[in-house]
Amino acid sequence: MKIDSNFNAEVVPPPSAGADAPEVRNYDVELVALTKTFGDTTAVNSISLRIPKGSYCCLLGPSGCGKTTTLRMLAGHETVSDGDILIHNRNVTDSPALNRGTSMMFQSYALFPHLSSLDNVAFSLKVRGVKKEERHARAMEYLKLVQMEKLAHRMPAQLSGGQQQRVALARSLITRPKVLLLDEPLSALDPFLRVIMRAELKRIQAELGITFVHVTHSQEEAMALADIMVVMNQGEIMQAASAREVFERPTNAFVAKFIGGQNVITLADQQVAIRADKCRIAEGLGGRELKGEVIGTEYQGNVVRVSVRTEEQGELAALMPDSRFFSGPVKVGEHVTFAWMPEDEHKLSADPKAAAAA
């Protein structure tokens, strides 16, 4: 989509004193030992992160892991207890929300209930004194980007969840943010719509080429979207890497379990992760074997998940193609051999804190 480059309502403030801004910018967002404490509790514990230019970054973790607090600090809706936030090489730690070049999309969308979609999208132009005709024309452009131009005059209450979200997205994008912040944007949608909107978010991010920081507790969502996936737990970053890297080489047991599809096994004081799809229910393959009892089989279409309880390692799971499963099906209660190859083991680091520093 074409965005009118003559539009100069965006005021770019000069770099703050002390910040040495290099000519070439590699990162859109940098967090330096960022900390947030609420009284005695530490919500975010000295996290450091660099988000490369124009990337889709997902902050992933269970509830209470500090991901939303991190996002709100980025947006300027939460004060920073310690550390720094840099956006486009400018230290914005103490800047008001307005001057950061961020725009936030709220979990509940927070569309103004008394304004039409069009006026909601045009709001940021209105407060900057852009004339009605111009701001409506520009708002329409952005509504087109999210395919909502036909419902421009509807009130938020007359829109479905997915439509409200599109309007909220347009309302954020019209401020031409350097970084768009999304707080669990898909959690209010039904699963079917979630998949559609997810693709839509990715398309828009790619089209605009700006960085999106997306908070989610769904690993599936993060995997589908993220260029850089940041797994958080208890206020710390467990791993920050590409989705593939996180899935294939989780740094510790928490990441392996949270991402799913992994078996975490302790072999002589060394924790290893083995992808469930590399595990087999078979004997004599020449790898490692454990005896166990089948406690569940779950048909998932192209794959079947077999859960096995073993004496030594507790509950393990094997994912196998449906053809292989049905050529020699196992039943619940059956005693089987759970097997994997040593080369499929991925060593995990024991200490999460050590992993966070990496």
Next chain:
Amino acid sequence: MRDAGMPRPASYYFLSFVFTLFVLFLYGPMICVYILSFQGPTGGMSFPMQGWSLHWFTVLFDGNGRGVGDIHNAFWRSMRMCAIMAVATMLIATAAGMSFRRRYPGSNFVFYSAIVSMILPGLFVGFGIALTFNIFGLKSDWWHSGLGAQLTWSLPFGLLIMFIVLGRFNPSYEEAATDLGANSRQRFLYIILPIILPGIIGITTAGFTSSYQEAARTSLNVGTGNTMPMELTALLGMATTPVMFAIGTLTTLFMFTLVIVTLVVVARIAKQRQLRLTRQSA
């Protein structure tokens, strides 16, 4: 749940009976007043009706003074105070409500002291204010001690309504507005005010009606001119004709009109938003 065709339980008939009694008790006497206000010219202050007429309304407005005392001036004095009180209550309650969204040192004290004046016996509040003015050698008058005394009554109500209105206000609207670059003035004007406008109109009406009916605090502090409730109390003592009932009927009509106008205005605000939308999408 009762299935269709099943007999109603006995409790239904008992409770219906109690409810009917309650409604009769509540509105029966007032209906008597309304009916009696249309008493014929020769009729008295009780049933039976001696024909029907608008005679007593004419007496009230002709102003030949028969049994209506200073009611005309009292009405306009009341209107003046009500109008000022409505605006003052609305402004102060809105400002206070906004300030209470953030905790500040002493906010609890301010809140409870406002609420306490609602439960204190009105006569003593009024007496205390009158006494204080007296100690300072000030002569009570409607525009200072009178308005002040009435504020001790209407303001706590206004504040409580405002707390409810703002309590339902989703703070993420304001955060979103901040995020989109609105300053505090723009946030208030473009976002908060339009959303809470029906509540503000409600507070204005509540300020108006509570001022119109307040007598305990007002009577000792209003100075020389009586307001409506005071004048009516005085008239009741020496009433000899149904002109009192005519006043009752008109006052009721007046208050009903006010409430209905408020409701219509609030409904219109909602409807206008709908209209604007259908017009634009047409």
